[in-house]
Amino acid sequence: MSLSLFDSKSQSLRSFEPIVAGQVGIYLCGPTVQGLPHVGHLRSALVYDQLRRWLEAKGLAVTLVRNITDIDDKVLENAKATGEQWWALAYRFEQEFNRVYQVVGIAAPTYEPRATGAIPEMIALIQKLIERGFAYQADDGSANVYFAAGKWANYGELTNQRIDDMADDADAESRGKRAPHDFALWKAHKVGDADSAAWNTPFGLGRPGWHIECSAMATKYLGSKFDIHGGGLDLRFPHHENELAQSGAAGDEFANFWLHNGLVNVAGQKMSKSLGNSIFAADLLALARPAAVRYYLGSAHYRSVLDYHEGVLDEATAALGRIETFLARADRAGAKIAIGNSLLAAVPAAFIAAMDADLAVPTALAVLHDTVRDGNSAIDLANLSDVSAAATSVRAMLAVLGIDLDMAEAPTSGNEQALDQLIQGLISERNAARAAKDFARSDAIRDQLKAAGITLEDAAESTYWSVN
RNA sequence: GGUGGAGUGGCUGAGCGGCCCAAAGCAACAGCCUGCAAAGCUGUAAACCCACGGGUUCAAAUCCCGUCUCCACCUCCA
Structure with a gap:
């Protein structure tokens, strides 16, 4: 295996060796299905699709697990705004993500677990962390459970940061945290939140924090130690740092390699809702065919910023x-x-x-x-x-x-055959005119076809046509 | 304040100590081909010294120091 990958945790290029010879386990942080997929989501998924294809081409059996975060603050908030059930909204967007993934040739993962499908595993993990002294239930008596970042000596190891240097979370105390950098493992149910968005647990009624799901699902499907964990650069902190802390504190070795893909800028600017410059997957697909979208997304190295303009x-x-x-x-x-x-x-x-x-x-x-x-x-x-x-x-x-040119072979459909027959007639007529040196007539035919979006190509032996 | 990344031709974008008088694509120009085109090939121009200033080295776009600019992250984010 001569593959080298840049491991974000060690910040170095490391030679990749599978933990189990011939097999590779990859966990990806998939989307939070709170809205439409944008170019950044596509790029991220594509990067790991390319990695997977390459590993498979090299003869490795890849198990790719990419989760769906189907419950979080934004999902609930957006569902309130549209008047939908949160789970209906999440599912609606999940389907749209999968549709565009499929269109640009991103193969379906081996498995795609939803966060809400791993609640028992999350509860077990949280209990383990409480037992080990790395987590505590909020001091205000609510069902909030926090991870005590300061208790985990390695906290910050993924992003090379020290807790003392981090900016403080302003409203930490009001939510029962003991220290500003502690983060939520479990979030207490709030009045006004949908009843269906709460689970009964030993800590009380509530729903999962953002990070715990990935720790629970990664180890559930790939074991306590697996090869590669990937995601967007923006997930490095806090999401992946917290995942690593939780899993490490629970006794899991977790990922051997951490990969982070670069983000997509729009005309040099960060893409964001507030700037209103988001480029959605559907926008790209309306402008070019899938193969071109895929080619474009692969035109910059996966760790570089990709500019869209x-x-x-x-x-x-x-x-x-x-x-x-x-x-x-x-x-x-x-x-x-x-x-x-x-x-x-x-x-x-x-x-x-x-x-x-x-x-x-x-x-x-x-x-x-x-x-x-x-x-x-x-x-x-x-x-x-x-x-x-x-x-x-x-x-x-x-x-x-994974670039599927989907080239036109011999015309297959009735429409294509009809078109081919018409054009072949014009080509014959043009070639007859050319033979008779009636170039005015032959050029008129070529122009007529060109106006219809059809390009002619005179090869030595024959004339070919293609639709632009 | 902390952490990380970037600045390469008209544009996109590789390279990250000698193979770089810097890949590839797009755009431009010329030649070949063609009745003329298209497509293709070849070539040319385009990066004055690869942000700027120092340094290390036999050798630097690539390493080190400093400066400038830009970007990302620091508990919503692919």
């Missing part, structure tokens, strides 16, 4: 078009795609090196484009074996990256 999807579409044109030309040239049962064996060494270097997808894309150029040259030289090799290689790289 006007034109980025057009660039991605153009880059993709180049790859597509090559594959179409190779196909016409008679290239044989021969990917065996190992994608890894069909992919260039430079591509493997890039992916192994902390998942350097932009570098991997450069290798892909180099291969396209070499393949195009081979077509011009009529070197069929090189063409086949390049096309095979390109197909394999696309497969590893």
